[in-house]
Amino acid sequence: MVVADREHLHVLQEEDSSKRRQILDGARKVFMDLGFDGASMGEIARAAGVSKGTLYVYFADKSALFEAILEEEALQYGQVVFNFDPARDVETTLNDFGQAYIRLLCRPGGGSAIRTVMAIAERMPDVGCRYYLRVLDKTINRLSDYLKAHVGPGDLAIDDCDLAASQFMELSKASLFLPFVFQAAPPPSEQRMTEVVDSATRMFLAAYKAK
Amino acid sequence: MVVADREHLHVLQEEDSSKRRQILDGARKVFMDLGFDGASMGEIARAAGVSKGTLYVYFADKSALFEAILEEEALQYGQVVFNFDPARDVETTLNDFGQAYIRLLCRPGGGSAIRTVMAIAERMPDVGCRYYLRVLDKTINRLSDYLKAHVGPGDLAIDDCDLAASQFMELSKASLFLPFVFQAAPPPSEQRMTEVVDSATRMFLAAYKAK
Amino acid sequence: MVVADREHLHVLQEEDSSKRRQILDGARKVFMDLGFDGASMGEIARAAGVSKGTLYVYFADKSALFEAILEEEALQYGQVVFNFDPARDVETTLNDFGQAYIRLLCRPGGGSAIRTVMAIAERMPDVGCRYYLRVLDKTINRLSDYLKAHVGPGDLAIDDCDLAASQFMELSKASLFLPFVFQAAPPPSEQRMTEVVDSATRMFLAAYKAK
Amino acid sequence: MVVADREHLHVLQEEDSSKRRQILDGARKVFMDLGFDGASMGEIARAAGVSKGTLYVYFADKSALFEAILEEEALQYGQVVFNFDPARDVETTLNDFGQAYIRLLCRPGGGSAIRTVMAIAERMPDVGCRYYLRVLDKTINRLSDYLKAHVGPGDLAIDDCDLAASQFMELSKASLFLPFVFQAAPPPSEQRMTEVVDSATRMFLAAYKAK
């Protein structure tokens, strides 16, 4: 056991050994296309251009590979620049954020991680939970912090900023995300996304703008 | 088996022959708990109290059984009385609907159908699509129709009622559904659900109440 | 031990180059603990503190490594000084031998070689055969030779000394070895081993002491 | 095949449903030839003339199949009529038993169970232990009981009957079993077995016959 750990450590230290990169890229595609159960290690190996055995050199098992991908997803999410500079005005900030957020969700393959994780959350609750906290909840918190900074006379009148942040994010998805993720509609057009986020921003400000 | 003949002539056709009922009930539980891939026909047979072979007497294969359950789910959803009587006033109607809606989603096992269907939407797009249309979109449309009936001076000022309906539904889930479905939080308390839907209603009216 | 001296010679062909020694020591432990099939080359490499590739520098394959260990085992066995000096009296010689023999078999890990070789004797008959001849049969023969030297009036009356030697060895194991090797009992106590070998010696002499 | 018709009975539960019998027979052969690790489920399926999947209908896993065979082995062992009728005289009883015992051990494939179980006793201690208790220890106890019944003036003078029983069994194997099990010699001849057991009996009585 200890040995295995060490062996993995050695490999893991080189975060971007090219084989590891290949595997993660191939696996992401397969996992997101087919879901955790639908993806087979053979398919992943083929997609990654390595042998099946090699997968297990880099990742202890299928779950570990899956979680490594979610880890990356979380990091990428964190690197998306949601500009929550408190100096910026609320309307612009919210609108920019909403636009970026919905485009992230509805990019081709964009809902896949959410969908895929959601799918196994019942059988692997800790995976679901961690993904939520690291990705979704974190974004809520950053927006919430921004809002808090603007609560005050002449700015925003919000009682529960966490709820408000969540509300704005939900509003930004309205009529777009569900049809997309259920494959009932193609990815929304640029124009439609703009409209929806504009509407969300208006609605949010109508409710929370201090008088 | 002469005596039995008379009975079994039509039983198979009948939607609710007792065996079929048993199977659907057992299968729903297993599918919702474990997901499409995680559920095995053996487990389903056990949960239904029938033999594995019998499953194939009533359903062509695993997918057909799964879709039959979604069919039922859609019917049940349709039977939930969302009281959209145009005669009722907007605030009460929206609030009542929001309360019922979030309780439906967050009931134990409530997110399961959504989660389960979402999970296979990429591999079985028509299943995902049909579920969306028959369940989610249908609800949106009914709410939208209600809203349309109230658009007018002194009532609601809404440009895009479909979007507005979707917005209200999304608002009703804010901060509640995602943590629940990702297993990052237990089902929300009654009080919290009430608060969130109250806030959603206020927000909606702040934005759309005609002046 | 003379090992320290040897290390100053850098003769790579030498049987006991330090790496080779490491490998043999690590491999013995793993093979004896887990059996031929249960032992993996990876585990052996770890136990030996070398890389997997290095194993194949010194040994052609897993079997060759295993046989090299049995070779050593045979040599060590041969070096255990069973004092069969013909000048010693029979009772003492037998008893001393029996005591040493049963302690050898029942030492922690003692039955392991026998067990391990036995296990693969059917698939690798020559390995089993050679081990028997070089280890077990050799001991029988040395005891047999000792007995032959004492056959005569006033000493021992034995017709078939090979059989007699084998009999004494079997008697020395009675009630001790099988429970131990089948893990049905912990290693026998010192006192019990003494009693059993004493009994074996008495029995042997009762049967073979010349009158 | 005419017989085949009769075999299509629903008798999975029965201990000797024909498929179960087939599997056990095929598996015994493969396990005994190749050892637990060396035997593959595919090979066993082929030897049994069933599909791999069928093996798992009857046995939970490879270990369970293996243990079922040991179970049978134990039963068969128990059914070997070792005639320990206390009314029989000691010499005949011992000799008959010894003859039967060594023939059991050295029959073709006879040492295989012992060898095979011994081989995995380290990794599966409970299997080893149970086999020892159910097969070997049980036989010792039955012989021991017989001996106890004959301890007395003019019959046997034995202090530790359990030890004595074990001693006789070990003596009966002397020079025969080890070469056989290590594949260093073919199964012993009838004549040789007779000689060895005769010698064992003489030796035993020389030591334990009451004076």
Added chain:
DNA sequence: TATGAATGAGACTTCATTCAT
């Protein structure tokens, strides 16, 4: 010489599905 990354065959096991009764 020594390494360890990489491989691919093959192990055990599961499971949707079929078939005879």
Added chain:
DNA sequence: AATGAATGAAGTCTCATTCAT
């Protein structure tokens, strides 16, 4: 109709071995 025995394809994972450095 209902069963349950049987199947075989496919899944995850292990491991002896090779090869470039």
